[in-house]
Amino acid sequence: MATFTGMPCEIVISILQELCNIRLLLPSLLTCRHVYSCFKENPGVAAEILQRQMPPAIIPYSIAVLEASRPSPRNQTIVHKLLETLYTHLLSSPNVSILCLSGF
Secondary structure, eight states: OOOGGGSOHHHHHHHHHTOSOGGGHHHHHTSOHHHHHHHHHOTTHHHHHHHHHSOGGGHHHHHHHHHHHSOOTTTHHHHHHHHHHHHHHHHHOSOGGGOOOTTO
16 A cells, blocks of 8 residues: 655655645645655745745745845845846836846
C-alpha cells in the first residue's frame, strides 16, 4: 500500500500549487517532513500561490515590498530606483497596471 510520504515530490508540489490561499501553505508544510522537503526543492510554489491571489494592479508594489524586505548592498540602488519609479508613476497615473518593470 502506497503512503503519502512515498509520493514523488512532483505530485506533492502539484497538490501544494492548488492551495487557494497563501495562509494555507505553512500549515501544509508542517504536516510532515516529506512535504517540507519537497517544498524546499521547489520554493517557487509560494510565489505561484501569491500570484493567483493578487490583483494584477498591486503586483508592482508586492515586488517592491519583497525586494525591500531582503536588503543587501547590491540591491539597495535597484530597490530605491524601483520605489522611485512606482512613486512617480502613481503620482502621474492611478492606473498601476500599465507600469513596465522590465528594467528591474
